[in-house]
Amino acid sequence: MxxxxxxxxxxxxxxxxxxxxxxxxxxxxxxxxxxxxxxxxxxxxxxxxxxxxxxxxxxxxxxxxxxxxxxxxxxxxxxxxxxxxxxxxxxxxxxxxxxxxxxxxxxxxxxxxxxxxxxxxxxxxxxxxxxxxxxxxxxxxxxxxxxxxxxxxxxxxxxxxxxxxxxxxxxxxxxxxxxxxxxxxxxxxxxxxxxxxxxxxxxxxxxxxxxxxxxxxxxxxxxxxxxxxxxxxxxxxxxxxxxxxxxxxxxxxQPAGAAPLAAPAPAYRLPDADVERMEAVLDLLAVAPFNGKARLAQLAEETELADEAFLPICEALGILGLAHLVDGELRLDRQGQHYVHARQARRQDLFARQCRGRVPVINYILDALHVAADGAVPEAAVLARLEELMDSEEAARVLKVAIEWGRYAELYEYDFHTRQLRLNRE
The missing domain is CATH 3.40.50.300 (P-loop containing nucleotide triphosphate hydrolases)
Structure with missing residues (x-):
């Protein structure tokens, strides 16, 4: 029938x-x-x-x-x-x-x-x-x-x-x-x-x-x-x-016929993933019972994160080259192995290196800061560039993530009063 x-x-x-x-x-x-x-x-x-x-x-x-x-x-x-x-x-x-x-x-x-x-x-x-x-x-x-x-x-x-x-x-x-x-x-x-x-x-x-x-x-x-x-x-x-x-x-x-989420994000898009949660997932993935490789369903259960928070973290780890997704599994990459065994200062250095090498929006910010006469760029200028590539709401979200990642990596500073990005003075 x-x-x-x-x-x-x-x-x-x-x-x-x-x-x-x-x-x-x-x-x-x-x-x-x-x-x-x-x-x-x-x-x-x-x-x-x-x-x-x-x-x-x-x-x-x-x-x-x-x-x-x-x-x-x-x-x-x-x-x-x-x-x-x-x-x-x-x-x-x-x-x-x-x-x-x-x-x-x-x-x-x-x-x-x-x-x-x-x-x-x-x-x-x-x-x-x-x-x-x-x-x-x-x-x-x-x-x-x-x-x-x-x-x-x-x-x-x-x-x-x-x-x-x-x-x-x-x-x-x-x-x-x-x-x-x-x-x-x-x-x-x-x-x-x-x-x-x-x-x-x-x-x-x-x-x-x-x-x-x-x-x-x-x-x-x-x-x-x-x-x-x-x-x-x-x-x-x-x-x-x-x-x-x-x-x-x-x-x-990992949809059929398309690149997995480990591939670099299109244009300047970044997933909503904060650094603390990324590190927590990496640390959990590195130890028993996972030992560097975990089915996503099991790992999500262990993290106690909702799917809307967990999946962007997995995507972010792929973008940064710290882990990659294969057939529903998250696997530590070589850089991820170094990361989980490093002390905090070394982690920041590794995070900075991965950002510079794999995150276009952060590279754009750094380039703009280096050519600025006073080493500072208004947040609005970066936002305007992103709004050429995506709608304004998405641009604001991506910039927020880029600021958080860049500040953690000590690549640049952000002044919440003047809303300016500035090269790290150290």
């Missing part, structure tokens, strides 16, 4: 203009289908356009090119059969829980009595019976997110979009809410026929999804997909789940 397609995206492109007028392509030639009775998880590093893609499907943002169809009909705005749950809860603080849940029904013109009945049923379904009269500020984070989910479910959507819906919660609360949602889905106590979940958490996606879709970055494209046939509920400690988690880590860090 043919599988029914609810959402279909064909050759979807999306770009944005930065404040300086430059354009940035966020999504390019995206092909994606959501089928009946399927939970799909969307993974990708920061900048891959995951949230933008959800907003395009929801009709909140228009694609620049390509087609977006819901049940074969073009999406040109918000669709009655598609609802979205946001990471930030997005509740109106002056409205009660009941009133927040009723909003979608009110927009559809549902009479007041029916709105009240349906909202009450949705709150009971999601475990908030009796809290209808409370204000959002009186609820915990987990309860506020339940309100957001109830508001989405009350309209009986066929397609439910969840944008990092559990990431703002503590681990236990997020896991409980995720398990409750899966129970509602598997027992078919909700009318939703397809769920698309955006997440940074690899284990979470393996526990939830029937299919995982991985996006590349700059711009976002579908680069890999993985179908998961394990029945739910799934045991996070089972061999099958752990093997799948390791497989997804490998897919995330």
């Amino acid at each position: 043919a599988v029914e397609t609810l959402i279909e995206l064909s050759a979807v492109d999306k770009g944005f203009k930065a404040s300086d007028g430059t354009s940035r392509t966020v999504l390019e030639q995206v092909e994606l289908r959501l089928h009946d009775r399927e939970i799909v998880a969307l993974l990708g590093r920061s900048g891959s356009g995951k949230s933008t893609l959800l907003r395009i499907i929801a009709g909140l943002v228009a694609a620049d090119k390509g087609a977006v169809n819901y049940r074969g009909r073009p999406v040109h705005g918000p669709v009655a059969g598609v609802a979205m749950v946001f990471q930030s809860f997005a509740l109106f603080p002056w409205l009660t829980v009941q009133q927040n849940v009723e909003l979608g029904l009110e927009a559809q013109g549902v009479p007041a009595a029916e709105r009240a009945r349906k909202a009450g049923e949705a709150l009971e379904l999601i475990g908030l019976s009796g809290f209808g009269g409370a204000l959002p500020r009186e609820l915990s984070g987990g309860m506020r997110q339940r309100v957001g989910i109830a508001r989405a479910l009350v309209t009986n959507p066929e397609v439910l979009l969840m944008d990092e819906a559990f990431s703002a919660l503590d681990v236990l609360t997020g896991q409980t809410l995720r398990d409750d949602m899966l129970e509602l889905w598997d027992e078919q106590r909700i009318d939703t026929r397809s769920i698309l979940v955006v997440s940074h958490n690899i284990e979470e996606t393996v526990m939830m999804a029937d299919r995982i879709v991985i996006l590349s970055s700059d711009p976002g494209r579908v680069r890999a997909q993985l179908r998961i046939d394990l029945p739910r509920p799934r045991n996070a400690d089972s061999e099958e789940v752990r093997a799948l988690v390791a497989q997804v880590y490998a897919m995330m860090t």
Whole structure:
């Protein structure tokens, strides 16, 4: 029997203009289908356009090119059969829980009595019976997110979009809410026929999804997909789940047909990775039980870092030539071996040498400082150069990382009052 397609995206492109007028392509030639009775998880590093893609499907943002169809009909705005749950809860603080849940029904013109009945049923379904009269500020984070989910479910959507819906919660609360949602889905106590979940958490996606879709970055494209046939509920400690988690880590860090993350970053881009965490990962990797080589899933578990923090650290170590990624493993390089056995002063020297040899943005800053008459360059001048290569938000983030790395390596100083970079005086 043919599988029914609810959402279909064909050759979807999306770009944005930065404040300086430059354009940035966020999504390019995206092909994606959501089928009946399927939970799909969307993974990708920061900048891959995951949230933008959800907003395009929801009709909140228009694609620049390509087609977006819901049940074969073009999406040109918000669709009655598609609802979205946001990471930030997005509740109106002056409205009660009941009133927040009723909003979608009110927009559809549902009479007041029916709105009240349906909202009450949705709150009971999601475990908030009796809290209808409370204000959002009186609820915990987990309860506020339940309100957001109830508001989405009350309209009986066929397609439910969840944008990092559990990431703002503590681990236990997020896991409980995720398990409750899966129970509602598997027992078919909700009318939703397809769920698309955006997440940074690899284990979470393996526990939830029937299919995982991985996006590349700059711009976002579908680069890999993985179908998961394990029945739910799934045991996070089972061999099958752990093997799948390791497989997804490998897919995330070394896509087929492309250079691994150990390759130098394109243009001047740098991952969000602070030096202290990089050194902690290197030190952990160097000793037993890893002894210089570790599966990413195991190493991430030992570091107790969230995936959105752990993966950029692995990328940064690759850029610096201290470790490299191969088939879902992080392996110490020769320079990394020297680094972990060095004293602090020697570590700084090694870090400086790797930065000079492998980080273009730091070399650009050093060149600018050496030709400056007073050995100083305004932060704004470097930012302007980066904004020629990327949008302003990304440029500011990259410069922040470059300043941190360069200061640690004692290649230059940064004056937080004058916002100037200056050659190290020593």
